Amino acid sequence: MKKVAIVQSNYIPWKGYFDLIAAVDEFILYDDMQFTRRDWRNRNQIKTPQGVQWLTVPVQVRGRYHQAIRETRIDGHDWAASHWRSLEANYKRAPYFDEIRQWLRPIYLEEQFDHLSPLNRRLLEAVCRYLGIGTRISHSWDYRLGEGKSERLVDLCLQAGASEYLSGPAARDYLDESLFAAQGITVSWFDYSGYPQYPQQWGDFTHGVTILDLLFNCGPDAPRFMKHIRSSAPESTAPTGAAPDMRVSP
Numbered sequence: 608m609k610k611v612a613i614v615q616s617n618y619i620p621w622k623g624y625f626d627l628i629a630a631v632d633e634f635i636l637y638d639d640m641q642f643t644r645r646d647w648r649n650r651n652q653i654k655t656p657q658g659v660q661w662l663t664v665p666v667q668v669r670g671r672y673h674q675a676i677r678e679t680r681i682d683g684h685d686w687a688a689s690h691w692r693s694l695e696a697n698y699k700r701a702p703y704f705d706e707i708r709q710w711l712r713p714i715y716l717e718e719q720f721d722h723l724s725p726l727n728r729r730l731l732e733a734v735c736r737y738l739g740i741g742t743r744i745s746h747s748w749d750y751r752l753g754e755g756k757s758e759r760l761v762d763l764c765l766q767a768g769a770s771e772y773l774s775g776p777a778a779r780d781y782l783d784e785s786l787f788a789a790q791g792i793t794v795s796w797f798d799y800s801g802y803p804q805y806p807q808q809w810g811d812f813t814h815g816v817t818i819l820d821l822l823f824n825c826g827p828d829a830p831r832f833m834k835h836i837r838s839s840a841p842e843s844t845a846p847t848g849a850a851p852d853m854r855v856s857p
Contacts, residue, residue, distance in 0.1 A: 608770050608771070609632045609767070609768050609769050609770055609771070610630070610631045610632050610633075610769065610770070610771040610773055610795075611631055611633045611763075611771070611772055611773070612627050612630070612633075612634050612635070612772070612773045612797075613635040613637050613747070613760055613763055613772070614627065614634070614635075614636065615636070615637050615638060615640050616636045616638050616676060616724055616731065617647040617648060617727060618648065618649050618651050618664055618723075618726070619651045619730055619817040619819055620647060620651060620731075620817065621651070621814070621815050621816060621818060622818050622833055623802070625734060625738060625740065625818055625836070626797075626799075626833050626834045627773065627775070627797055627835075628735060628744070629738075629742060629835040629836045630834075630835040631742060631773050632742065632743065633743045633744075633745060633767055633769070634743070634744050635746070635747055635749075635763060636724070636727075636728060636744065636745070636746050636747065637763075638675065638676035638748075639675050639677060639747045639748060639752060640675060641673060641674070641675060641676070642668070642675060642676045642678075642679045644668060648676055648723065649663060649664040649665075649666050649679070649723055650664065651816070652813075652815065652817060653693065653694065653697055653698075653817055653820060654807060654810075654816055655697045655809060656809050658809075658810070660693070660697075662690050662693060662694075662817075663686075664686055664723065664726065665681065665686050666682055667679070667681075676723060677722070677746075678722075679723040680721060680723075681721060681723055687715045687716065687719075688715070688716060690715060691712060691715040691716060694711075697809075698808075698819075698820075698824075700808070701824050702823075702825075703823055703824065703826030704823050707819070707822050707826070710737065711819070714729060714730065714733060724746075728744065732744060738829060738830060739830075750762075750766040756781060756782075757781070757783040757786050758786060760772065760787075761786050761787055761790055761792065764787070765792070770793065771792065771793045771794075771795055772787055772792055772793070772794050772795070773795050773796075773797055774797065775796075775797055775799075776799070782794065802833075802834070803831075804832075805824060805829075805832040807824055
């Protein structure tokens with residue numbers, strides 16, 4: 608039995624994205640898909656005293672309207688220092704900022720990325736390592752790609768040896784489950800509801816911000832506020848709230 612998820616890469620995504628990674632045996636980054644503007648591929652949100660703020664990685668899009676995510680080039684390198692300054696300014700008083708800074712700061716200030724996909728994967732893997740997520744992460748171009756949205760997903764599952772495909776709920780609108788069933792693959796739907804709140808700075812609690820918010824505020828205790836990551840800490844008694852149904856598609 609092997610469970611697989613197939614999702615476009617996102618920039619420092621929210622906690623639900625990492626729960627999806629932790630819930631499967633292989634997580635395939637689907638960056639052969641078209642890059643979409645004003646989406647989560649190259650931006651995410653942090654909490655600040657003035658409210659939620661976007662961090663956006665500038666990318667080259669003029670005349671490249673149909674480029675794939677993997678083809679999308681980052682526009683310059685100055686953004687990295689700017690993003691780190693924003694993270695430092697808004698989280699330096701968080702309990703675990705110094706701990707997270709040790710491995711996160713060098714990615715921003717000592718490494719350089721020309722394309723979006725390698726940047727996203729580098730950050731995903733760094734966060735997974737900190738959280739103890741051992742799921743295999745691969746790329747869609749590690750496999751042959753067929754035609755059609757659902758057909759491609761089925762083909763990727765077959766090549767990866769999957770018996771179950773775990774999808775974000777947004778794909779219910781278009782996913783043809785009969786194609787999976789015909790190949791003996793079960794389709795399951797991930798549930799993002801009922802996440803507990805955690806100690807968070809700056810006003811009303813917000814679920815849908817970057818995972819870094821959880822890490823800076825809770826550090827090694829972060830798995831208590833997630834669903835699919837094993838933790839030796841006791842279960843949280845914090846109140847639950849409605850988490851957003853967002854960020855992972857297909």
